[in-house]
Amino acid sequence: MIKKVRRHIVQEEPLLFEISSPGKKAYQLPDLDVPAVDAASVLGSEQVRSEIEGFPEISEVENIRHYTRLSTWNYAIDLGLYPLGSCTMKYNPRINEVVARTEGLAWAHPYQPEELSQGAMQILAILEQYLCECTGMDAITLQPAAGAHGEMTGILLIRKYLESKGNPRKKVLVPDSAHGTNPATAAMVGYDVVSVKSNDHGMIDLAALEAATDKDVAALMVTNPNTIGVFERDIVKAAAILHAKGAQMYMDGANMNALVGISRPGDFGIDVMHMNLHKTFSTPHGGGGPGAGPVAIKKHLEPFLPVPRLKRVRNSWKWDHNKPKSIGKVRAFYGNFGVLVRALAYIMAHGGPGLRNATVDALLNAQFIRKGLEPYFELPVTEPTMHEVVFSHDRQEKFGVKTGDMAKRLIDYGFHAYTTSFPMIVHGAMMMEPTETESKRELELFVDAMISIAKEVEEDPQLVIKAPHLTRTPRVDETAAARKPIVRWKPAS
Amino acid sequence: MYPENFRYTKEHEWVKVEGGTATIGITLHAQGELGDIVYVDLPKVGTKVEQGKTFGSVESVKAVSDIYSPVSGEVSSINEALNTTPEKLNADPHGEAWLIQVKLSIPTEVDGLMKAADYQAYLGA
Numbered sequence: 001m002i003k004k005v006r007r008h009i010v011q012e013e014p015l016l017f018e019i020s021s022p023g024k025k026a027y028q029l030p031d032l033d034v035p036a037v038d039a040a041s042v043l044g045s046e047q048v049r050s051e052i053e054g055f056p057e058i059s060e061v062e063n064i065r066h067y068t069r070l071s072t073w074n075y076a077i078d079l080g081l082y083p084l085g086s087c088t089m090k091y092n093p094r095i096n097e098v099v100a101r102t103e104g105l106a107w108a109h110p111y112q113p114e115e116l117s118q119g120a121m122q123i124l125a126i127l128e129q130y131l132c133e134c135t136g137m138d139a140i141t142l143q144p145a146a147g148a149h150g151e152m153t154g155i156l157l158i159r160k161y162l163e164s165k166g167n168p169r170k171k172v173l174v175p176d177s178a179h180g181t182n183p184a185t186a187a188m189v190g191y192d193v194v195s196v197k198s199n200d201h202g203m204i205d206l207a208a209l210e211a212a213t214d215k216d217v218a219a220l221m222v223t224n225p226n227t228i229g230v231f232e233r234d235i236v237k238a239a240a241i242l243h244a245k246g247a248q249m250y251m252d253g254a255n256m257n258a259l260v261g262i263s264r265p266g267d268f269g270i271d272v273m274h275m276n277l278h279k280t281f282s283t284p285h286g287g288g289g290p291g292a293g294p295v296a297i298k299k300h301l302e303p304f305l306p307v308p309r310l311k312r313v314r315n316s317w318k319w320d321h322n323k324p325k326s327i328g329k330v331r332a333f334y335g336n337f338g339v340l341v342r343a344l345a346y347i348m349a350h351g352g353p354g355l356r357n358a359t360v361d362a363l364l365n366a367q368f369i370r371k372g373l374e375p376y377f378e379l380p381v382t383e384p385t386m387h388e389v390v391f392s393h394d395r396q397e398k399f400g401v402k403t404g405d406m407a408k409r410l411i412d413y414g415f416h417a418y419t420t421s422f423p424m425i426v427h428g429a430m431m432m433e434p435t436e437t438e439s440k441r442e443l444e445l446f447v448d449a450m451i452s453i454a455k456e457v458e459e460d461p462q463l464v465i466k467a468p469h470l471t472r473t474p475r476v477d478e479t480a481a482a483r484k485p486i487v488r489w490k491p492a493s
Numbered sequence: 494m495y496p497e498n499f500r501y502t503k504e505h506e507w508v509k510v511e512g513g514t515a516t517i518g519i520t521l522h523a524q525g526e527l528g529d530i531v532y533v534d535l536p537k538v539g540t541k542v543e544q545g546k547t548f549g550s551v552e553s554v555k556a557v558s559d560i561y562s563p564v565s566g567e568v569s570s571i572n573e574a575l576n577t578t579p580e581k582l583n584a585d586p587h588g589e590a591w592l593i594q595v596k597l598s599i600p601t602e603v604d605g606l607m608k609a610a611d612y613q614a615y616l617g618a
Contacts, residue, residue, distance in 0.1 A: 180557075404555075421555040478554045482531035483579065 001452060002470075004080070004445045005414030010472055013069040015489060020056040026063050054491070073472055075416050081442050083369075085388045085419040085431030086179065086227055088257045088279035095349055096282060096342035105341055110333040114318060121317035124334060125310050127344045134347075134355070135253075135273060136266025137296035141305045142340055143331040147254060150274025150293025151185040151221070153306065156327045157272055157297060158219050158248045159189055160304040164325065169218040169247070175204055177228060177423045179252060182221040191218060198425055202228035202381035204238055213245050219272075223252040224265070227423040228381045229366065229388035229433075231258070239269025248272060256280040257435065258363060258387035261356025271298050281343035292339040306330045361436035362387045365443060369432055372447035376454040380426050387435075393428030396454065399461040403428045406453050408475060409467035413449035494521060494613075496587060500563065500603050501612035507587065508563040510603050515564050518591040519551065519582065522616055527553040530582045533575040535593055540568045542595055544602050549592065551582065564602050566595040 040048045058066075075082075082089035100106065108120050128140045144150040155172065162168045172186035175196050183193040196212050199205040204222065213220075220242050224232045232238065239249045251265050253275035259265070260280060265273050277292040278285040285291070297305065307326045308319035350358060363386055370379070370389040377391035393403040407417035407430070419431035434443060456463050466475060499507040505523035509516045524530065532552040542548045542562040549560045571593045575581060581590040597603075607615060 424556065479529035479531060479580075482529075482552075482554060 001448075002413050003448060005470075007470060010072060011065075011069040013066060016056040016058060016063075016066060017054065017489065017491065019058055019062060019066075022057055024057045024059050024062075026058060026060040075411075077437070080415060081434060081438050081446050082416045083418045083432045083434055083446065084416065085229070085390065085422070085433040086254050087285070087419070088254075088276070088387075088433060088435055089285060089416075090257070090279075090282055090435040091437040092282050092284050092342075093346065093349065096345045099345040100338050100341045106338070108337070110337075115316070118317055120337065121310060121319075123341060123344055124337075125312075125317060127340055127347070128310070130344070130347050131275065131294055132296060134260050134264070135256075135270075135275065135296045136264030137270075137273065138266070138299040139302045139305060140294050140296040141330075142292065142294045142335040143306050143329070144274065144293040144295055145331055145336055146278075146291035147252075147274060147276045147293045148181040148185060149330065150276075150295045151181055151250075151252065152188060153293075153295045153327070153330050154250055154272040154274055154297075155185055155189040155191070155219065155221075156330075157295070157301050157304045158250065159191075160325070160327050161248070161301050162218055164304075165246070170216040172218055173209070173212055173220040175220075175222060175226065177202065177226050177425050178221060178223060179227065179254060182223075182252060186219075186221065196220075198226075198228075201383050202226065202230045202425070203232050203383070204234060206234055206237055206241070209238055210241050213241050213247060215245055217242070217245060217247045219248040219250045221250045221252060223255055224268075225255045225258045225386040225388075227255075227431075228383075228390050228426070229255075229258075229386050229431075230381060230383040231263075231386055235268045243269070254279060255387060258359065260359045261352065262359055266296075266298065272296070272301060277339055277343040282346045283339045283342040290336040290339055292336050292343065294335075308334075358436045359387075362434075365434040365436060365438055366432075368440075368443050369434055369447060372443075373450050376451055377430065388431060388433035390423065390426050391430040391432075392426050393430060396457045397428060399457050401457045401461050401464050403430045405464050405467065406430065406450075406457070409453050409456070409464045410449060411468040412470045413452070415446060415449060495609040497609050499587070499609065500606035501609070501615075502561060502563045502606060503615065504561045506561060506563050508603060508606065510564075510597070510600070513597050513600065514569060515566065515595045515597055515603070516591045517563060517593050517595060519560060519586055520612070521586050523558075524583050524586045527551060527558060528555045529553055530579045533579050533582065533592070535571045535575070536568050538568050538570060542566060542568060542593075544599070560592065562595070563606055564595055564597055564599070566598045568593050569596045570594045 077089055077091055104119060124142055131140050144153045159168050170192055171194050172191040173194050173196050174182045175198060177198050186193045194212055197205055197208050224235055226232055242249050248271040249269055251270040251273035253273045256275045257280045274293045274295045277283045303325040304327055306329055307323050308321045309323060311318045311320040366385050366387050366389050370385045378394040380392045403420040407420045410417055422429055422431060453464060468475060499509050501507050501520060505520045507518050507520050530551055530553045534550045536548050542565060544565045545561055547559040548562045551558050551560060572591050575590060
């Protein structure tokens with residue numbers, strides 16, 4: 001039974017182009033109080049257009065209603081659980097927004113002289129220090145603008161470090177459970193990618209790793225906890241295997257929400273890692289960003305970090321550009337400053353015990369989902385669940401229903417879909433990460449919804465296969481959309 | 494279901510050798526696991542391919558998957574029709590929707606690949 005939502009009236013809304021009416025406008029300009037200038041004679045007549053063809057002309061209220069109506073079609077973390085796995089879709093506390101909108105921060109300009117930017121620079125310095133504390137690493141760059149950007153920065157650091165030792169090496173090892181960005185990163189930085197198989201527990205197979213690690217290997221890119229939501233319990237041994245051959249350990253910090261305040265990558269053998277502030281540290285996520293993917297490193301990699309670096313000189317902050325071994329800048333200015341401010345606000349609002357508590361709650365919530373759904377869905381890896389749990393659609397597939405079908409049916413129950421078909425090493429994966437955000441009530445509604453869908457699969461599989469039924473738009477033909485995409489609107493003729 | 498005159502890889506490609514030329518595709522099982530295929534990325538004619546190394550990729554609504562070459566050699570032709578009709582890979586993966594043809598450089602490599610019965614046993618495992 002669907003408990004969380006019911007049908008209500010939704011406004012239809014055409015495109016702005018379709019409601020345009022010539023001459024309408026949403027602005028009023030004051031009378032000209034300076035002598036009029038002929039634009040054509042000043043700029044040249046070729047610069048002047050008499051009209052912009054097809055530009056929508058609408059009133060203010062039409063504009064407001066347009067976007068408000070569209071917003072009611074949306075799903076967001078502010079409406080409910082967003083169980084996408086490895087994405088850590090947690091609530092973004094409003095205090096972050098208040099702090100980021102502080103006048104002196106919101107209006108700070110990157111070209112402001114250093115003497116007038118001491119507060120902003122202090123914020124970056126404190127955030128660097130706190131993130132090093134959380135990860136157990138020695139130094140950090142805040143420049144990368146997102147996770148994959150952080151990965152690329154991290155592997156460039158490793159490449160430059162190995163070059164300084166005389167040989168950049170040829171290969172990067174990536175477990176078969178990795179995020180797709182890991183092999184993409186290694187390839188972008190010029191390495192051959194070698195996939196390492198997981199064992200039956202969903203973890204790195206040490207024997208396979210040992211066999212794959214030779215003097216041509218630059219690094220292993222590992223996610224911990226991995227994408228099955230399992231802590232790589234042999235991570236220290238894995239690091240020893242890499243280090244014995246002079247290779248580096250890179251950690252994808254996408255799943256740091258399972259570790260903060262409990263376990264530090266710097267203590268289990270990691271040399272370089274990125275974290276996603278838009279996941280673990282509650283800055284806005286999705287919609288294409290902006291994100292932030294700081295890269296933390298051990299001491300031996302510090303000379304290679306992107307410039308400029310913060311430097312304390314006689315009680316004030318300076319930007320130090322004089323780092324001859326640096327890989328160079330990876331982002332304009334100093335990273336996505338507004339996002340960094342929000343992350344610091346989150347860390348300071350929680351404090352150390354609060355961060356640890358958030359982690360414990362995130363783990364607890366994932367256990368709650370696992371225990372609730374284990375009787376109804378196949379759990380291919382039964383190792384202790386960390387912050388996310390991965391089921392398989394094996395039991396439902398017998399009725400012709402796949403992971404994507406159940407995810408679409410979940411929309412009818414008032415939830416965002418979970419992650420489907422990833423990680424690839426699980427057949428028909430159903431990956432769920434609740435984060436610490438969710439109350440017991442919301443989690444119970446979710447578990448009830450999934451159990452109800454499992455029953456529907458047995459009683460009326462077509463109901464699930466044809467879902468969603470209650471959304472504005474019925475099931476879209478994803479295949480046709482991908483094979484024959486229509487990417488540009490054209491006016492009805 | 495799996496032609497006797499093909500050989501198969503653990504990565505679910507098939508190869509058919511006629512004279513010195515191998516025709517390569519993905520198996521019925523592979524297309525089933527991938528789901529609806531929407532894009533196929535193939536190498537240019539003349540590209541050197543190596544046994545066990547990737548030569549292209551197949552994109553479905555679920556994922557993008559690398560395709561590994563069952564044999565070594567030089568690409569002598571590619572199935573251009575898949576550019577506009579990738580759905581053929583779902584409909585006829587063992588026939589009309591072959592991917593590339595390769596002029597073999599090490600003809601004996603094929604002997605190390607699975608026969609139809611072995612591949613079906615492998616799928617059952």
